[in-house]
Amino acid sequence: MVCRCRYIQECESYSKKRALYPSDGIFVTTPQVGNRSMVNVVCEVKNAGTGVKGVTVKHEVVYDGKTIASVSDDFVALKGDFNEFTASVELENCHLWSLETPSMYELHTTLIASDGYVMDKKTTKFGIRDIKFDADEGFLLNGKSVKIKGVNIHHDLGCMGVAAYDDALLRRLLKLRSIGCNAIRTAHNPHSESLLEMCDSLGLLVMNEFIDEWKVAKKKWITERAKEDAPDSISIGYTRYFDTHAEHDLKSFIRRDRNHPCVILWSIGNEIEWTYPYYWASSKDNKGFKGLIHTGDPETDNKSILKEFNRLSGGKDDLAETAAVLAGWVKDVDTTRPVSSGVVVPSVSRLSGYTDVLDVVGYNYKDKYYEIDHKLYPYQPIIGSENVGQLFEWTAVADKKYIAGIFVWTGFDYLGENGPWPARGGDCSFFDFVGNKTARGHFFECLWKDTPKTHIVTIPEKESEFKMDTDGSFTYTPRPGWIRRWEWYDTRDKWKYRRDEDILVQVYTNAPEVELFLNGKSLGTKKRSDFMEHNILMWKVAYKEGTLLAVGKDGDRILSKDTLSTSGKPCRLALNCDRKTATDNGYDLIHVEVSIEDKEGNTVVDIPSDVRIILDDKLELAGLDNGSPSIEDLNINVINNSVRTYNGKCLFVLRTIRGKKGTSFVKVVGDGGIQGRCKILISHPISH
Structure with missing residues (x-):
């Protein structure tokens, strides 16, 4: 569980005359926090040598690559002794660590022998912040309620x-x-x-x-x-x-x-x-x-x-x-x-x-x-x-x-x-x-989040725990079973059902009200305040092919929108890579998200496809999955490097190969010959 840093290993392997400190032996605290802050340092040092040593412990506080303060202390260490040294330094114009601006400082600690020889170095990252849990005020970070x-x-x-x-x-x-x-x-x-x-x-x-x-x-x-x-x-x-x-x-x-x-x-x-x-x-x-x-x-x-x-x-x-x-x-x-x-x-x-x-x-x-x-x-x-x-x-x-x-x-x-x-x-x-x-x-x-958002999901009414009453309100009857408390409501990310089938359109939003449209025709505006028990706005809609549009509003002001359209036949595989560049260090990962799309760019969730990935010699397959909670839906073929889509999607995790650089071309192929491609630029890391 404890991580030993390389400095200890190196010191113990080739020198008997060095003082050193455990990798976890430096503790930085900030008892006074503000524009002017106090930083306290506790440093444990052990004399791993054979005799008495005169040593200087020097601490430098670094922010944004610049040394802004320093403090040092001299001591004499006997053979085998553990010594604990404390130091304090006052900083001005401090950049506090917070959720919005997580500013980090560095403490550079150096052990110097009496003859000037540098025996050990250690960099410790820390942040200046104040935390408090209060029985009445909850949690406070830097004096502000969070x-x-x-x-x-x-x-x-x-x-x-x-x-x-x-x-x-x-x-x-x-x-x-x-x-x-x-x-x-x-x-x-x-x-x-x-x-x-x-x-x-x-x-x-x-x-x-x-x-x-x-x-x-x-x-x-x-x-x-x-x-x-x-x-x-x-x-x-x-x-x-x-x-x-x-x-x-x-x-x-x-x-x-x-x-x-x-x-x-x-x-x-x-x-x-x-x-x-x-x-x-x-x-x-x-x-x-x-x-x-x-x-x-x-x-x-x-x-x-x-x-x-x-x-x-x-x-x-x-x-x-x-x-x-x-x-x-x-x-x-x-x-x-x-x-x-x-x-x-x-x-x-x-x-x-x-x-x-x-x-x-x-x-x-x-x-x-x-x-x-x-x-x-x-x-x-x-x-x-x-x-x-x-x-x-x-x-x-x-x-x-x-x-x-x-x-x-x-x-x-x-x-x-x-x-x-x-x-x-x-x-x-x-x-x-x-x-x-x-x-x-x-x-x-x-x-x-305060950012305006509206999101549409659907479910056939006969499969839903919600049922519309004659007065237009909704009744909720949860499924039996203890595990229901942890489960979410059954929903679908699609607009594709039997014609005139009764579908519950559910909208999640942080807008005060939402107006729902089907193929440009308004199906009415509903207020979030009328659905506070579940915070889900609902409409019962007879299914017709086309596009649902939910518009989150505050009066006449439009805040957010979401659409859900009927999907057609699979046309292509769309690739979304979490990075376009990587290094040939042998452990960089690229996550390639694959979606089945029709010719209009709609995700096709109801026609699964076995998707195979084809790689060149610069990348290797590290993992593949489709997100399904059921093993039976995976249909992974590790020989063929393929996985079946779930709700129209799957994921391939790629890893760089040490020493293999250049442009790597990635290709995926699905049922019926649908394809998708992307390329990753792999370079050699620059040494400093």
């Missing part, structure tokens, strides 16, 4: 697996930011340092999480799905290492990431109550795993809960004790950020002492508890640490200053936690496996 619009992400990258490819990570973060997301929760383990570096540069906040289970294995997915207790051999993860490794791993994790300004919270766990049955049994909230635990009304009979908890636990609660130890280990390393955890049974955890050790209490799927617990525990900040991607989760926090915000489950579809065959992962996100924006993603973009 509502956290966050998502949970797993560390996989779809068809690229769990390796942390920088280009793939950046593509995902940019897509999330494009819909108004401003925060990431690293569910449920430390992610790559590259992710944090990107969040630093993009102005994304991070709830940085340590682990998903402590001393007791969860087993919840295997046990619940198999209807029997899962054997330890396939169900125990980190549990077996907790007692011997947890302190080292947690502190190493904190030390690695503590200089990243994007990190605003340390999370020590997630839904740990799953592993302690007496937590669930102590609360009437407990209705079993099938999701009902998240839908019941808040339980407020604290006296009865505590009495039952003490009886079932025997007066000893290992969970709360372990939480206190973990929180203490965090504070041993970093006191500048609050400690949190994703709590899932707050009615019990609030009484057991578990939440007493948390600076900020994270609530998983407990929107109904926010208001009540704010009154019962007015001194403690709260945040939605895991929330379903539904309107009610956002309305529960949007107008309540005391709630810092939410983290929706999830930003991208991910591998694992899938249902029975042929499901291959969670289908509950803003973007699918390949990065196509889902209907849910379009919906939340309307909630989270």
Whole structure:
């Protein structure tokens, strides 16, 4: 978990006379933030040589390539000694790190021997910013209130697996930011340092999480799905290492990431109550795993809960004790950020002492508890640490200053936690496996961004949970089943049905009203204020071939438009590459998004095609996918380098080959001979 930098390895390999510092031994904090800011530096130095050494530690603060301040200190280091040195420097005309302007500074640290020999160097990036979680004001960044619009992400990258490819990570973060997301929760383990570096540069906040289970294995997915207790051999993860490794791993994790300004919270766990049955049994909230635990009304009979908890636990609660130890280990390393955890049974955890050790209490799927617990525990900040991607989760926090915000489950579809065959992962996100924006993603973009937006989706009325009443209003009857809470409404990205079939046209928008047209004829204007329960404007339309046009308006002022047209026969394959240039370093990625189009440029979603990619010797195929949540829809042929489209689309991930430069020509071929082409200019990186 700890990253050792090259300086240590080089020093230890060829010199016995050098002093050096651990790669994570420099800690930069900004206790005073403003136009004039104070920067504090703690630097750990070890004498790895054979005798007494006189050494100078020099720190230089660099912004935009220019040194703007410096400070140095002399010391004498005995053999094998670890020395900790602190330094402070005051900066003026500071560029603060914020969501809008994520300014980054560099600290250049140099160890110099008494004879002037440079023994070691280290560059540490940092940002100047102030964070605060307040029980009444929510989250404040540099003194300004910020509502956290966050998502949970797993560390996989779809068809690229769990390796942390920088280009793939950046593509995902940019897509999330494009819909108004401003925060990431690293569910449920430390992610790559590259992710944090990107969040630093993009102005994304991070709830940085340590682990998903402590001393007791969860087993919840295997046990619940198999209807029997899962054997330890396939169900125990980190549990077996907790007692011997947890302190080292947690502190190493904190030390690695503590200089990243994007990190605003340390999370020590997630839904740990799953592993302690007496937590669930102590609360009437407990209705079993099938999701009902998240839908019941808040339980407020604290006296009865505590009495039952003490009886079932025997007066000893290992969970709360372990939480206190973990929180203490965090504070041993970093006191500048609050400690949190994703709590899932707050009615019990609030009484057991578990939440007493948390600076900020994270609530998983407990929107109904926010208001009540704010009154019962007015001194403690709260945040939605895991929330379903539904309107009610956002309305529960949007107008309540005391709630810092939410983290929706999830930003991208991910591998694992899938249902029975042929499901291959969670289908509950803003973007699918390949990065196509889902209907849910379009919906939340309307909630989270001020930029005017209108988006059309459709569904046959007979297949919809919405039905039009005789008075023109709509009735909503959700599908049965516990998983429905995480699912989105059934929708289609098409306008192609049987003639005169009753179709529900649904429009997502942040405009006050929308006028809908079919083939130029107005079907009426509807106000968003009349559809606040779901925030979806709806029309029942008898299908006719042509074009739907939705116009978002504020009175006579047009704010945004969206169209959806009947598609014809497949005519070509349209390619969209996320980059036109790359370097021949052997790890640059190019994401090639492929869409089937008719002659008018409409996406053909209802006629799937097996698409094959043809490459020259400058690029290789690293992955292919179509975004479907079902394995049966993939139809991948790794021998033929082909994949079947899903909703008219698929993705090819290409990788450069070391030493192969020049113009690379990419060709894709689909059923019936439809084709598409693009070219990528590959150059050799310039050495500095």
